[in-house]
Amino acid sequence: MNKFYANLKQKALLNKIIITSLILFSFVIFNFFYSFTLNFKFIFFFILYLFIGYDIILITLKNTLKFNLLDEKSLMFIATIGAFFLKQYFEAVLIFLLYQIGELFQNIAIFRSKSQISSALQIRPLYANLKEGDFLKKVSPLKVKPGDVIVVKPGERVPLDGVVLSGGSFLDSSSITGESNFLSVGPKDFVLSGVVNISGALEIKVTKKYEESTVKKVLNLIENVSSKKSKTENLIKKFAKIYTPTVVIAAFLIFIIPTLLFKEDWHVWLERCLIFLVISCPCALVISIPVSFFLAISKAAKNRILIKGSIFLEMLANVKTAIFDKTGTLTKGKFIIKEIYSLNLSKEEVLEIICLAESKLNHPIAKSIKEAYGKPLNLNRVEKVKEIFGKGVKALVDEKEVFVGNFKLLKEIGISSFEEDELGTNVHLVVEGKYCGRIVLQDEIKTNVEYALKNIKNNGVEKIVMLTGDKKVVGENVAKNLNLDFVFCELLPYEKVEKLESFLKKRGEKEFVAFIGDGVNDAASLKLADVGVAMGAIGSDAAMEACDVVLMDDDINKINIAILIAKRVVKTVKQNIVFSLSFKGLIFVLGIFGLTNIWLAIFSDVGVSILAILNAFRAFKGKF
Numbered sequence: 001m002n003k004f005y006a007n008l009k010q011k012a013l014l015n016k017i018i019i020t021s022l023i024l025f026s027f028v029i030f031n032f033f034y035s036f037t038l039n040f041k042f043i044f045f046f047i048l049y050l051f052i053g054y055d056i057i058l059i060t061l062k063n064t065l066k067f068n069l070l071d072e073k074s075l076m077f078i079a080t081i082g083a084f085f086l087k088q089y090f091e092a093v094l095i096f097l098l099y100q101i102g103e104l105f106q107n108i109a110i111f112r113s114k115s116q117i118s119s120a121l122q123i124r125p126l127y128a129n130l131k132e133g134d135f136l137k138k139v140s141p142l143k144v145k146p147g148d149v150i151v152v153k154p155g156e157r158v159p160l161d162g163v164v165l166s167g168g169s170f171l172d173s174s175s176i177t178g179e180s181n182f183l184s185v186g187p188k189d190f191v192l193s194g195v196v197n198i199s200g201a202l203e204i205k206v207t208k209k210y211e212e213s214t215v216k217k218v219l220n221l222i223e224n225v226s227s228k229k230s231k232t233e234n235l236i237k238k239f240a241k242i243y244t245p246t247v248v249i250a251a252f253l254i255f256i257i258p259t260l261l262f263k264e265d266w267h268v269w270l271e272r273c274l275i276f277l278v279i280s281c282p283c284a285l286v287i288s289i290p291v292s293f294f295l296a297i298s299k300a301a302k303n304r305i306l307i308k309g310s311i312f313l314e315m316l317a318n319v320k321t322a323i324f325d326k327t328g329t330l331t332k333g334k335f336i337i338k339e340i341y342s343l344n345l346s347k348e349e350v351l352e353i354i355c356l357a358e359s360k361l362n363h364p365i366a367k368s369i370k371e372a373y374g375k376p377l378n379l380n381r382v383e384k385v386k387e388i389f390g391k392g393v394k395a396l397v398d399e400k401e402v403f404v405g406n407f408k409l410l411k412e413i414g415i416s417s418f419e420e421d422e423l424g425t426n427v428h429l430v431v432e433g434k435y436c437g438r439i440v441l442q443d444e445i446k447t448n449v450e451y452a453l454k455n456i457k458n459n460g461v462e463k464i465v466m467l468t469g470d471k472k473v474v475g476e477n478v479a480k481n482l483n484l485d486f487v488f489c490e491l492l493p494y495e496k497v498e499k500l501e502s503f504l505k506k507r508g509e510k511e512f513v514a515f516i517g518d519g520v521n522d523a524a525s526l527k528l529a530d531v532g533v534a535m536g537a538i539g540s541d542a543a544m545e546a547c548d549v550v551l552m553d554d555d556i557n558k559i560n561i562a563i564l565i566a567k568r569v570v571k572t573v574k575q576n577i578v579f580s581l582s583f584k585g586l587i588f589v590l591g592i593f594g595l596t597n598i599w600l601a602i603f604s605d606v607g608v609s610i611l612a613i614l615n616a617f618r619a620f621k622g623k624f
């Protein structure tokens with residue numbers, strides 16, 4: 001929902017509540033001095049009743065027409081009609097008034113957490129400097145079209161995705177990717193929206209409209225968080241579907257049986273029936289459970305963890321197997337060149353050709369080699385690049401067929417005489433069918449991984465697994481250093497998916513499997529796992545779409561924070577369910593003995609809802 005609109009709706013609701021309360025209060029005062037006629041009272045309260053509750057009435061009537069009759073609103077509606085029959089007009093208005101107060105509480109909680117999420121991220125660009133002739137015009141990013149040229153000055157946020165036309169600068173992408181290294185950009189470089197320009201002015205040709213830009217996609221993730229409802233929420237909904245009609249029938253029987261069969265006074269039994277209706281209203285659950293999940297999701301967002309729906313929180317709380325990708329997830333994915341071996345060519349040539357072949361790929365190996373090479377590349381020398389997933393790449397470099405990749409790739413193209421360094425990732429080069437040499441790369445384990453994995457185990461995860469396409473020696477070495485439970489090496493991307501599937505098959509009920517990857521070649525696994533966690537994947541559409549949780553930082557320990565938040569929300573929801581059911585049970589028992597009245601029932605219903613919401617607020621106060 002639009003922020004402005006949401007705000008407006010809240011204000012209108014608040015005003016309605018204040019006005020109604022003031023009028024009710026004045027009535028009580030005037031009632032001391034005048035005795036109003038019953039007719040006057042009826043008209044007066046009926047108008048007030050329509051004023052405070054017309055939306056509830058309309059929704060109930062609409063639902064009735066659509067034959068999906070009964071939700072908690074209808075219970076309230078029926079109760080108010082009963083109150084009118086008993087000539088308890090004041091109470092009828094009060095029922096709606098207090099219901100609306102509960103509603104307001106819920107709106108505020110949701111609105112607050114939503115705006116907290118977006119301000120925590122602070123990536124929404126407010127304007128773009130659109131170039132029109134020689135002039136710059138400040139416009140909304142929504143107004144800029146692909147092909148337009150914009151200028152981003154130092155200190156400003158890049159509002160739309162595009163390509164640099166002129167200028168050079170450093171960009172700080174930490175708000176988007178969490179990595180705090182500055183990226184140097186110049187002409188022809190691609191820039192993502194949301195990053196901050198640090199040093200020089202940049203002229204950028206826009207390539208995507210705002211709706212499709214990176215920053216909008218991240219914001220969408222946040223704004224549509226609750227699209228996948230948790231099992232508890234769905235259960236409560238289903239429960240309410242059976243529960244509410246049952247309550248209405250029971251209430252009807254409470255009224256009918258004593259009055260018709262035993263000729264009791266219908267006033268007494270209609271009142272009891274109303275009390276029963278109000279007590280039975282599931283408001284506290286229907287309101288407090290979604291609010292709790294919402295608060296949890298916003299708490300996570302504050303920690304730069306985006307969770308796409310409450311169902312994933314529920315599963316995160318019960319993850320028993322965590323499966324990690326190696327490169328870029330457990331290791332830095334920033335390879336250092338340890339050694340270059342060459343045959344027939346010079347070492348520089350080997351590096352240059354490999355670099356050219358890799359120049360268009362997004363794989364951590366490709367990126368690292370490009371960075372290590374450091375010199376500008378003439379991209380016109382490369383054509384027909386084809387990534388061979390889990391093996392390497394094929395391309396035409398200077399019109400010669402070039403293969404770059406690991407031993408599997410060499411086997412596949414029939415080259416058998418080559419050497420490899422045991423430890424280290426070997427990237428071989430074959431030009432026109434001739435073996436020309438290799439470079440040996442080495443990756444490092446991320447600094448805090450050991451600590452993070454220990455925490456993950458303390459948080460109830462039983463098995464930690466690593467899957468990698470890398471060589472056995474390299475993978476097993478990492479696994480040994482990190483004390484992992486299982487490691488599987490030399491897997492092709494589809495084999496990783498199969499391994500994941502086998503873990504999914506083995507899991508018990510209420511035991512979930514999480515897959516944590518960096519989004520490079522592992523979208524399928526992210527999608528297949530119960531909870532797919534993408535690390536620093538902003539910018540990769542496939543990963544952002546496939547995953548359920550995005551860690552905006554490159555920090556594995558954020559998984560622990562996500563699990564802690566998940567466990568907290570599950571616990572809070574359980575507390576609220578137990579609390580509201582037992583409280584209502586108590587009032588119900590009092591009701592049976594005739595020890596309660598409508599007022600007490602109304603206040604207890606709204607009171608329980610508000611207490612449950614406050615309990616959720618309490619659970620997510622403070623730091624994680």
Ligand code: ADP
Nearest residue numbers: 326327363365366390391392405406468469470
């Ligand atoms: P990981 O499971 O470690 O993320 P991948 O499945 O992406 O690894 O790749 C597996 C192996 O395939 C790498 O260790 C490397 O040997 C080889 N490989 C993949 N892509 C490339 C590439 N662009 N250049 C060279 N080798 C590559």
Ligand code: MG
Nearest residue numbers: 325327520521
């Ligand atoms: Mg990978």
